[in-house]
Amino acid sequence: MINVKILLVAGLGILLLSLGCKKDSGYYSYQNQLREFDGSTLEFLQSEHQYDSFLLAVERVHLTDTLKSGLYTVFAPTDASFKQAIENMNTLRTIQGRGHMFISTVPFEQLDTLVSRYIIRDTFPSRAMVLQDGIGLTAIRYNYPMHGKFNRTDAEGHVNGGPGVIRxxxxxxxxxxxxxxxxxxxxxxxKTKTGLVNVLDKDHMFGFDEFIPRMNPTVSTPWNEFPFYIPGVIGLEQFNRGGNKVAYLDFSLNNQGGQYRPADQVDITTASSENGLKVGWTETGEWMDYTVEVTETGEYDMTLRYGSGGSDGRVHLEVDGKPVVGSALVMPGTGGYDNFRDITTTIQLTAGRHLMKIYYDFANFDLRFLKFLRKGAPMTIPGVITLEDFDAGGEGVAYHDNNTGNNGGKYRPSEGVDIDFSRNEGGGYQVGWTETGEWMNYTVMVKSTGYYTTNILAGSNRSDGVVHLEFDGVDVTGQLKMPNTGDYHKRQNVTTSVYLTKGTHVMRFFVDHEGFDVKSVTFRPLN
Structure with missing residues (x-):
């Protein structure tokens, strides 16, 4: 087997050689002086025929009309920059055994993030950038911070006597x-009728220094903004970003289910019996990675929800490249790939950030989600409080529910809190059928005194839901209005901040006014 490190070194060598060989490619005939164009910014770029690649990328991320009519400053990369970046990207992809990618096939979110950096809100002539420290600029999307600084180059022995250049x-x-x-x-x-254009040097690499590593990652990154907290739930369709052979290994050529992440090769489809998502078409030897944050060292109950038309399916977990003792599961048949059941084992995990891999030792199953719970210990803050995991003790002690049955019938069917599967992405469960005056208690351990950003993940098709959180009987949030998301299973975070003291406490989730479903409360250190 060829050593991966040798391949990467070879790839980087070819990449650097390619950069060197292409240093003289492209030609510019522009004079560095003020010009005016009798048309929009879009029409100027189209007329020059040096920006066709940039315009294709702009079209893919739906910014063409913006350049036609909006007031923006564009820093335009030419076709030479795009050609250089695409060729170098595909050189490394070839070494890594991946298919080639082009402007038309690069994942939308990656292209969108990069292209947006070249289009700056409002018009900023170079004279606005002459301050000693230059000026901050804001990209058209995501409030992404850019910067511009104007300088004059030296010429004919005169310091700063040459043409002006923007860095x-x-x-x-x-x-x-x-x-x-x-x-x-x-x-x-x-100057155009709708804005300003500055042309970037031919040696500029498209996407600055990020295009190639973003498209050819050697290290995967979390699907969401943060790692998954453990204890907590991991929807298995939310494997890391990074692509095949980095964030996952999948032997199919595309996402055969076509759901959720169509640009990736992992096969995701709908778990119709539970109205969620599942990973299907599994093959022996495949795997998926997840970046996790384990809040406390100790024993955890690990539960995998799966469906299988056969028997003796087998998986195991690895953390930071090492098999997790006790994680190997033999999965009995469930009567079909859309008939799901849970299988639970106990494992030992160490606190900290880790890369967790689920590996298919013998694949004949579809996978829904993993759930981790501490054995005999409180939930931890910072961390995620899965709201179906309220304390033991029953009605009036651990919770109050206005009816005696579990209307959803899931997870804890013998108790009164109404729990259903959490549909759409993310897996796990959520508490529903909420009614005014209901509450649930959770014993929690706060690791450090301080302020915490608090996110309550909820959904509703109405706008009158209200909740608050109590710690040891004290209201710490005030009343929080739940959003109308259009559906009880289409969720978004309601964000606030709380000040908590170190130690063990009882947190109460209190329903001030009904009308929502709720999945979890996540606490992250404010700083």
């Missing part, structure tokens, strides 16, 4: 300029 920088959200990615211009202040 356009991706700040990466940090204040340290030595960590910024920089590009320079060859033409500036091209």
């Amino acid at each position: 356009f920088s991706d700040t990466k959200g940090v204040i340290y300029t030595n960590r910024w990615s920089n590009a320079t211009t060859v033409a500036i202040d091209i």
Whole structure:
């Protein structure tokens, strides 16, 4: 077997060689002086025939009309930059055994993030950038911070006697300029009827220094903004970003189910009997990675929800490349791939951030989600409180529910709190059929005194739901209005902040006014 490290080194060598070989590609005939164009920014870029690749990317991310009519400053990368980046990207993809990608096939969210950085809100002529520290600029989407600084080059022995150049920088959200990615211009202040255009140097790499590693990652990253907390639930369709052979291994050529993440190769479809998502068409030897944050070292009950038309399916977990003792599961048949059941084992996990892999030792199953709960210990803050896991003790002690039965009939069917499967993405369960005056208690252990960002994940098709959180009988949030998301299983976070003291407490989730379903409460340190 060829050593992976050798391949990566070879790939980087080819990449650097390619960059060197292409240094003289492309040609610019622009004069670095003010020009005016009798048309929109879009029409200018179209007329020059040096920006066709950029315009294709702009069209894919639905910004064409923006350049036609909006007031923006564009830092335009030419076709030479795109060609160089695409060729280098595909050189490394070939070494990694991946198919080639092009502007038309790069994942939308990646292309959108990158292209947006070249289009700046409002018009900023170079004279606005002459301050000693330049000026901050804001990309058209996501409030992404960019930066511009105008300088004059030296010419004919005169310091600062040459043409003006803008240094356009991706700040990466940090204040340290030595960590910024920089590009320079060859033409500036091209005035159109709708804005300004500055042309980037031919040696500028599209996407600054991120395009190739983003498209050819060697390390996977979390699907969501943060790692999954453990204890907690992991919807198995939410494996890491990074693509095949990095964030997962899948032997099919595309997502055969076509659901949720169509650009990836993992096969995701609908679990129709539970109205959620599942990973299907599994094959022996495949795997998926998840970045997790284990809040406390200790024993955990690990539950896998799956369906199988056969018997003796087998999986195991690995954490940071090492098999987890006790995680190997032999999965009895369930009577069909859309008939689901739980299988539980006990494992030992160590606190901290880890890369967790689920590996298919013998694949004849579809997978819904994993759930982790501490054995005989309180839930931890920071962490996620899965609301179906209220304390033991029954009506009037651990919870109050206005009816005696579990209307959803799921997870804890003998108790009064109404629990159903959490539909759509994310897996797990949620508490529904809420009524005014109901509440649930949770014993929690706060690890450090301080402020915590608090996210309540809820959904509703009405707008009158209200809740608050209590710690040891004290209201710490005030009344929080639940959003109308259009559906009880279409969820969004209601965010507030709370001040908590270190130690063990009883948290109460109180329904001030009914009309919503709720899945979890997540606490993250404010700083």
